[in-house]
Amino acid sequence: MANNFQMLAKTMHGFEGVLADELRKMGAIDVKEGKRSVLFKGDEGFMYKANLGLRTALKILRPIASFKVKNEEGLYRQVNNISWEDYLGVNGTLAVDTTVYSDNFTHSKFVALKTKDAVVDRYRDLFGKRPDVDVKHPDLRIHVHINRDYCTISLDSSGNSLHHRGYRSATNIAPINEVMAAGMLLLSGWDGKSDFMDPMCGSGTVLVEAAMIACNIPPNINRREFGFEKWKDYDADLFETIFESLLKKSREFSYKILGYDKAPSAVSKCRENIKNANLSEFITVEQRDFFETEKETKGPLHMVFNPPYGERLRLEAEAFYSSIGDTLKQGYPGTEAWFISSNMEALKHVGLRPSRKITLYNGKLESKFLKYEIYEGSKKNKNNQ
Structure with missing residues (x-):
């Protein structure tokens, strides 16, 4: 139990109950439905399993910090205080995604830019050099969620949205997600x-x-990669064990x-x-x-x-x-x-x-x-x- 941590699975409107049911059947703890999202708890192996096995999740986020914030300076200061070096090497790459519902922050791109500055400035202060930005294939994808004056900083364990299963190479005019x-x-x-x-x-x-x-x-059995595979604490053996155990449950x-x-x-x-x-x-x-x-x-x-x-x-x-x-x-x-x-x-x-x-x-x-x-x-x- 001590190794369990909070996670958030993002989904589409109308699928919150379906996703919560999927999570419970998979063995998640403290499952709570939100708006286009479901909160739950599990360990590192469960995070791998959730990415591989959930059919109605778009992203699996791992929150690492939350705080009240009223302006860009406060956002910069709080993000800069996070020990990013625990998650990303100085020679790694990063990207920042944002979801903003706030009168204090009207431009999500500016929030992303301010967050990126706070992260790389910490590395520059500590090591004299900084990670680069790579919006397509970063080693660490950071997610910033601001609702009014409350901000949550998460690591995106999925990488590309989980609807990219890996099997669809050809599409028609109006394909369904x-x-x-x-x-x-x-x-x-x-x-x-x-x-x-x-x-x-x-x-x-x-x-x-x-x-x-x-x-x-498992729906994501054909995916080429997940975001967590580039994390510093990625356990390849554990992932392989989870992968094989899910495959064995096919019928x-x-x-x-x-x-x-x-x-x-x-x-x-x-x-x-x-x-x-x-x-x-x-x-x-x-x-x-x-x-x-x-x-x-x-x-x-x-x-x-x-x-x-x-x-x-x-x-x-x-x-x-x-x-x-x-x-x-x-x-x-x-x-x-x-x-x-x-x-x-x-x-x-x-x-x-x-x-x-x-x-x-x-x-x-x-x-x-x-x-x-x-x-x-x-x-x-x-x-x-």
Whole structure:
């Protein structure tokens, strides 16, 4: 217990509860939901595990200092007092990210600059030389969070955002973020215990995330690096142990995962990304127009997809969404269908009553994640009424 420390996992709006649940199942201590974030405690090994295994986290931050601050001079002084030499060698590189909600600090870039100055000036005073800045691949990424007059300084253990899984080399016009896809799947209750389908699969992100959940494969197993791998106290043997233990928890999957897209280029990109994720044996992708298909599997079907909203892809939205409803109603009995859209007007034309509505943000677009239950025999029952 003595080796446990506070950490903060950042996520997207609407996924706080999902992430908290993930953390508890993973063994985190003192889990507390916040706004687009979850606080928790664990040791160094748990920090490695959280980066490797959390599906809905964007970053894992390790706070090292917090204080009240009212102006740039106070920020500089407090940051300069931190023993940065414990975390970064003088010949290392650093970068500073900021999140600022304060009337006292109106420019986040200036906060980043002031923080950087305070850090490098400490090295110059102590050693006569200073670390360099490298915004793309630093040895230490520092995160500054200011809310009103309260500042928290954290080390970013993730490096690049955790939605960069490492398998997606090809994308379409409007790809969905990997964390977004995983969060939607977990919110939908997908657990790998039925057949799965994405009828508008694009570059395959939902399919890949669905397969990794079904097989209990760590989502960030394909990443090239994490921020903590450059830290002074990085324990490579411990990381390898955590990596192997997570891999051993993968499980068999005996159902089908199917993706459709009518664009040949999308199908090609989708298959490439699935291959990169080493999941080709679990996922089948076909070039087909969903509106000309019907359910080909027996038993329950779980469906999650991200149709065009009409924001970046041109379409006759009302007719398109009406066709989604007609195709589900007429061709997909025994299906639990979930999809997300920011086109509230077009959603009125689906012609089905959703049993759940969840507000999410796809990028900056406020969207609804909707559940439609298509029952077996519903057409027959309707005709007999």
